[in-house]
Amino acid sequence: MELILVGFASILNLSSFLLIFAGVAIGIVFGAIPGLTATMALALFLPITYNMSALNGIVLLLGLYIGGISGGLISAILLKIPGTPSSVATTFDGHPMAMQGKAGRALGIGIVYSFIGGVISLLLLTFIAPAIAKVAIKFSAYEYFAIALFAITLIGSVSGDNLAKGLASGMLGIAFSLVGMAPIDGYPRFTFGRYELYAGFDILPVLIGLFAVSEIFLLAEDKFKKLDVKPMEYQMRGFGFSMKEFFGQSWNAIRSSIIGTGIGILPGIGGSIANMLAYMVAKKQSRNPEAFGTGIMDGIVAPESANNAVTGGALIPLLTLGIPGDATTAMLLGALMLHGLTPGPLLFRNNADLVYGIFAALLVANIFMLIIEYFGLRVFVKLLKIPKHILMPIIIVLCVVGAFGLNNRLFDTAAIIFFGLIGYGVQKIKLPQAPIVLGFILGPIIEVNFRRAVMFSEGKLLPFFTKPISGFFLLLAALSIIVPLIKSITQNKKHVLKK
Amino acid sequence: MHKLFKKNMDLITGALLFLIAILLFVGSFFIQERVNTSAIGPRTMPQIVGILLSMTAIIIVVDAIRKLQMTSQEVHTTQTDWRTFATVAETIVLLIAYVLSLNLLGFPTSSSLYLFIQFVILDPEWKKKIPLYILIAIGVAIIIFVIFRQFFSLSLPTGLIF
Numbered sequence: 001m002e003l004i005l006v007g008f009a010s011i012l013n014l015s016s017f018l019l020i021f022a023g024v025a026i027g028i029v030f031g032a033i034p035g036l037t038a039t040m041a042l043a044l045f046l047p048i049t050y051n052m053s054a055l056n057g058i059v060l061l062l063g064l065y066i067g068g069i070s071g072g073l074i075s076a077i078l079l080k081i082p083g084t085p086s087s088v089a090t091t092f093d094g095h096p097m098a099m100q101g102k103a104g105r106a107l108g109i110g111i112v113y114s115f116i117g118g119v120i121s122l123l124l125l126t127f128i129a130p131a132i133a134k135v136a137i138k139f140s141a142y143e144y145f146a147i148a149l150f151a152i153t154l155i156g157s158v159s160g161d162n163l164a165k166g167l168a169s170g171m172l173g174i175a176f177s178l179v180g181m182a183p184i185d186g187y188p189r190f191t192f193g194r195y196e197l198y199a200g201f202d203i204l205p206v207l208i209g210l211f212a213v214s215e216i217f218l219l220a221e222d223k224f225k226k227l228d229v230k231p232m233e234y235q236m237r238g239f240g241f242s243m244k245e246f247f248g249q250s251w252n253a254i255r256s257s258i259i260g261t262g263i264g265i266l267p268g269i270g271g272s273i274a275n276m277l278a279y280m281v282a283k284k285q286s287r288n289p290e291a292f293g294t295g296i297m298d299g300i301v302a303p304e305s306a307n308n309a310v311t312g313g314a315l316i317p318l319l320t321l322g323i324p325g326d327a328t329t330a331m332l333l334g335a336l337m338l339h340g341l342t343p344g345p346l347l348f349r350n351n352a353d354l355v356y357g358i359f360a361a362l363l364v365a366n367i368f369m370l371i372i373e374y375f376g377l378r379v380f381v382k383l384l385k386i387p388k389h390i391l392m393p394i395i396i397v398l399c400v401v402g403a404f405g406l407n408n409r410l411f412d413t414a415a416i417i418f419f420g421l422i423g424y425g426v427q428k429i430k431l432p433q434a435p436i437v438l439g440f441i442l443g444p445i446i447e448v449n450f451r452r453a454v455m456f457s458e459g460k461l462l463p464f465f466t467k468p469i470s471g472f473f474l475l476l477a478a479l480s481i482i483v484p485l486i487k488s489i490t491q492n493k494k495h496v497l498k499k
Numbered sequence: 500m501h502k503l504f505k506k507n508m509d510l511i512t513g514a515l516l517f518l519i520a521i522l523l524f525v526g527s528f529f530i531q532e533r534v535n536t537s538a539i540g541p542r543t544m545p546q547i548v549g550i551l552l553s554m555t556a557i558i559i560v561v562d563a564i565r566k567l568q569m570t571s572q573e574v575h576t577t578q579t580d581w582r583t584f585a586t587v588a589e590t591i592v593l594l595i596a597y598v599l600s601l602n603l604l605g606f607p608t609s610s611s612l613y614l615f616i617q618f619v620i621l622d623p624e625w626k627k628k629i630p631l632y633i634l635i636a637i638g639v640a641i642i643i644f645v646i647f648r649q650f651f652s653l654s655l656p657t658g659l660i661f
Contacts, residue, residue: 048651164562168516168555174548175523182530182541189530189541213594216617220586223621389621394639396617397610400598401643405653413598421591429512447544454539 004126007356011364016059019052020361023063024368025376030064031071032380034081035215035388036395038068042331043208044395046338047402054339055354059361061335065328066118066365069271069308070373073110074380077103077300078231086271086307089279093292093299100295103232105240109300111373112239113253117305118366120257121264121312126359130348132320137345141453142464144321146473148445151267151323153477155435157484167481169431173439174446176201183448184455196411201419203334205412206440208399209419210433211327216392217424223389231381236374245297252282252298253305260306264313267325267438271307278306312362319343319355323445327437507567513560517553524549589620605658610640 030041049057072087156167180200282302314325614636
């Protein structure tokens with residue numbers, strides 16, 4: 001409790017509040033405009049934080065994160081185009097409700113339940129994270145290796161439609177992380193004699209390239225497609241629902257928030273799946289599932305509380321273990337490391353003020369999100385009309401600035417173009433993008449801990465399996481590959497039998 | 500052969516991944532390491548990743564071939580026409596030129612040029628909007644340059660000309 005107060009004290013100043021405010025507002029814009037995402041917003045604004053204090057930098061990025069996840073509901077409801085992948089399920093009932101002339105009500109519900117989802121997950125984060133950190137402080141190289149390995153197999157098996165492709169993407173990510181000096185003994189690998197490559201690729205150019213630069217190539221493909229963006233008209237009166245309706249949705253909101261937080265904790269899954277899953281569960285448990293899709297309140301409450309609940313969940317493995325839950329938290333990891341902070345259990349011991357400052361900032365960001373999104377709606381809707389062919393090139397220029405600012409060298413600027421082409425290429429050959437990022441981050445964690453552990457056990461591999469926590473996660477890793485494999489084999493058989 | 504590839508994109512994906520896997524595995528033998536090293540050294544990880552990647556690549560290819568045999572009808576493919584391809588190619592060339600020109604022309608000039616040309620590439624009706632695009636391109640480049648120099652003390656390249 002005392003620590004929570006310390007956390008609030010550390011952000012109770014004008015500059016922190018302004019940064020959170022700006023972050024949330026800009027985040028909502030990025031969330032609302034289809035094609036721009038929260039990850040992109042973080043990638044673009046990370047360079048601005050270079051010269052800020054660690055906490056100020058992080059609170060700005062957290063604001064962007066919270067706003068970016070929530071902003072997607074605006075276009076999901078008014079355009080029937082999800083602003084971010086996290087708001088796909090919001091279109092199912094949000095848009096039909098808007099079509100009935102109740103767009104204001106749909107937006108009000110979405111905004112309020114985004115807030116509720118965010119706050120519930122924040123509560124869970126505040127109580128779960130320190131407990132996990134206490135356990136994690138006893139982890140050795142064996143446990144870190146096993147958890148990171150589990151994370152990468154899980155990412156591979158859940159993202160995309162195909163297990164082999166997901167895993168292949170993860171492996172590609174690891175392959176990119178191999179460039180540079182090997183851990184422990186420092187032998188250069190795949191540097192082709194270029195000294196810039198000795199330190200390896202930095203996470204920032206990789207993310208900017210994969211998630212921002214690649215978008216301009218996709219936009220170039222749409223040159224001759226006519227895309228008319230005409231947001232629907234709406235009327236806001238209050239939040240558009242009664243107290244009775246609010247209490248009627250309590251269980252739905254809590255359940256969806258718990259689903260969102262849980263999905264957030266699992267590495268590599270993220271808001272897009274939480275949003276869908278919460279919607280499907282709400283429909284299954286409903287007394288009248290056939291009403292879903294016609295524009296009912298339940299169908300907006302579930303996906304919108306779930307996707308914002310992911311934020312608190314995803315921060316749990318990031319802060320306690322240094323393992324990011326999705327591409328957006330991977331950016332936060334990059335930001336923490338830029339400021340010389342290594343997320344992990346020690347962060348809770350050595351930088352408790354920062355950790356609790358993050359918790360406090362999240363609460364403030366959620367409150368700002370509620371206020372800004374409600375009162376600023378007109379502005380956000382207007383921004384939806386900015387043509388993409390003007391917006392995207394400007395974003396590219398900002399990407400170049402960000403990459404250059406990292407080390408003041410053009411090499412990183414070239415790297416974002418390189419990874420932009422990779423990001424475009426993998427989308428063309430239908431590989432999922434997210435596992436590449438997670439592979440890139442988890443690869444070095446897997447390798448360094450593997451080699452440390454093997455050195456410690458003098459070359460024996462058995463301790464990986466006999467240590468309880470490490471053995472447990474290795475078992476989970478194996479299961480996360482075997483279970484989908486069996487599923488796909490039985491499905492194939494059914495398919496053949498049908499033929 | 501060309502038609503076969505068009506029918507199933509996954510064949511290309513698998514083949515490409517397999518090629519990368521082989522490069523990774525073969526490349527690992529060029530990594531320097533101590534002579535009397537233990538079994539696990541700097542080459543281990545690239546080799547493991549190479550092997551696993553090649554396995555996933557094989558699965559993807561086998562899967563693709565099986566799908567081809569199962570479905571005799573045309574598998575859905577997106578038709579890429581030449582105009583679209585040209586737009587993407589122009590964008591790629593432009594981006595590379597942009598980055599290469601930064602040190603020579605400096606950030607404000609390079610960025611203005613990049614923005615203007617990119618607008619033109621992306622908008623089929625650019626001819627009507629030339630003055631507007633020139634204004635946006637120069638304005639945005641200068642605003643970004645000034646903001647980052649003044650407020651975030653980022654020294655962007657000024658170039659050799661101005």
